[in-house]
Amino acid sequence: MSLLQGRDLSRSPWFDGLDLDLEQGEIVFLHGPTGSGKTLLLRALADLDPFDRGTVSLAGQPSQAHEPWEWRSRVLYVHQGAPRLAGTVQESLEAVFSLASQGGKSAPSPAPLDPTARVDRLSGGEAQGLALHRALWTSPSVLLLDEATSALDPSASTAIETELKAWVTDSDHPRAVLWVSHDEALARRAGTRRVAFP
């Protein structure tokens, strides 16, 4: 059984009757022209936008069987613009880790970032790195990455690729990544499979 399965996914006018299977341990890259609806697909898989038609399930359980907050904490979307929560780096982590869905987990250290640095002063790459780590630390089952490393410098990008590969193959937890990126070299390095969209 696929970890994340989509059947007959449709959202007019972008895609119609799309099927999708994401197996445990996979990092699947999705590529296609700009404006073809890739972001919309990821957002709808995370239940941040509705599909016109179709069903999505995680380990056989349909999304509608989960509370919205529960589904999103397990199928986690990371936005390409790395939107910043207010305040400092530490406060931005605490804003997420204080959510009831996180079950009282304490916010980890954001090293090497300064926890007292204001998030609105971070560079684009630092903000993306923080957003990615924040997502990883909350331990979802599926990560939906939307150009999530586009602002990272090569060394930071390599480091996060290594982290993601280790994270997705953790034998104790079934995990997978669906990654939208125009970077073909990145897809060859980090991906286990490439899928053309739509």
Added chain:
Amino acid sequence: MTGPLELGAEELGLAALLVLGNAALSLAFRLGLARRLLLATVRSVAQLLLLGFALKWIFASGSPTVIVGVMVFMALLAGFEAVRRTSRRVRGLHAVAMGVMLVSSLAITIYGTQFVIGVEPWYEARYLIPILGMILGNTLNGISLGLETVLEGLDRDRDRIEVLLAHGATRAEASREVVRRAARMGMIPVINMLIAAGLISIPGMMTGQMLAGSDPLTAASYQIFILLCIAGGVAIGVGGVVLACPRLVFDERDRLRVERIRTLSG
């Protein structure tokens, strides 16, 4: 204490000389205000006389049905007006504003007149209508500010709210900061009014009571009573709309649907 000095047409005519004097000054200095000033004066005289006649009829009717009906109508109209003053709309906004206005203003008016001052009979329009009117005027401002701030916040903070939703926030958790900001904004005018009461000007109700022959301390007590009622009404009204409004913008799966917010041009 003596009763109020009656004002007839002659006395009001003398007072109107002041506005005529202003109009003459405007003509002399070519300010272009004379026509607007005279029209505004005529309009205000007509509106207040109409209100006076309407209230006289309502007071004289002594019918609880008429009095309660008028109160409900006033509250619904105030809710409608609160939405009209905002620059953003979402489906269901009028129903929320009118419902919250009705509940908050009537609840406070009933509490104030029945449990605090003990009006007899309970539907005595001389107390109920003016007190409700003052609560409505202030609650209208608070609700209007609260609505504007909460809708603007949900629209502008979409990215931040969706980061929280994406990490497993409920609708209430994700919109909490926006709701708090809107509640604070909606309460600012009434807090400022409480701070300034009696310092910068003599409040309208107190002035009216003293002109009608009341003892200044009795007038001050009534003014304090009405200020507390207004503060209570505004708090319930603002709290109600800022908590209810996100329900109109999020869907049944707690998705933030900013496309439901329509911004009025101009």
